[in-house]
Amino acid sequence: MTELPLIGEAVAVAASPRLAGAKIGVVTFPGTLDDRDAARAVRLAGGTPVPLWHADTALGDVDAVIIPGGFSYGDYLRAGAIARFAPLMSKVIDAANSDAKLPVLGICNGFQILTESHLLPGSMIKNDHLKFMCRDQVLRVENSNTDWTLDYAEGQEITVPLKNQDGQYIADEKTLDALEAEGRVVFRYVGFNPNGSRRDIAGISNAAGNVVGLMPHPEHAVELGFGPESLDGIGGTDTDGLGFFTSVLNKIVGANK
């Protein structure tokens, strides 16, 4: 049997006291599933995760916020529709829109919450095939200029897990054209569109590039031995998702390319 590399070995390189000073809030709602993995990804990238609870009324001194995946409030009404009214979300919305432009990343259910919050345009509806889908997915990084993609190259293809039932991104043609024209389509599905998303869109940003949302899960591809390559052998690497977390950490400490 092949010996698996040591847990965390992938990112030993990122560990630095400067990065460790950067605090990334990770929000938990009732029904959130991936908060622990998001916090672990922040730690593996060298930063310090700070747990935030949906009912909190302040963000504290975090330098960025991740809204993780799962089924906040059971996806009742519509995925993300109730979470959008959580006390903490009004603070996230204000901070994202403020002059400080707090970096915010929404992953899967987090992306759904960001569209429901109107931090990002468009909506997420049921996958076109009406089934839950779980697979490793190839994405192309279309914009490496957002707070969360600075450590990727434009056009780079990455493989990260995808798992959802409401993953079909829709918006009217005018909005889609504007997103394309402004470089706000940040990720596109490659090879296979898993949910019928318009124009193969997997993730988008706001105009300033501090708010990014995507359906696939980069926090599940941050560690040697536990990513798409080791578990499914489909290519990419086990750590293709790590760049999201190093990007924002380096941005916070002013060390990006």
Ligand SMILES: NC(=O)CC[C@H](N)C(=O)O
């Ligand atoms: N993995 C997830 O975050 C699931 C997201 C969402 N609630 C859906 O199934 O569409």
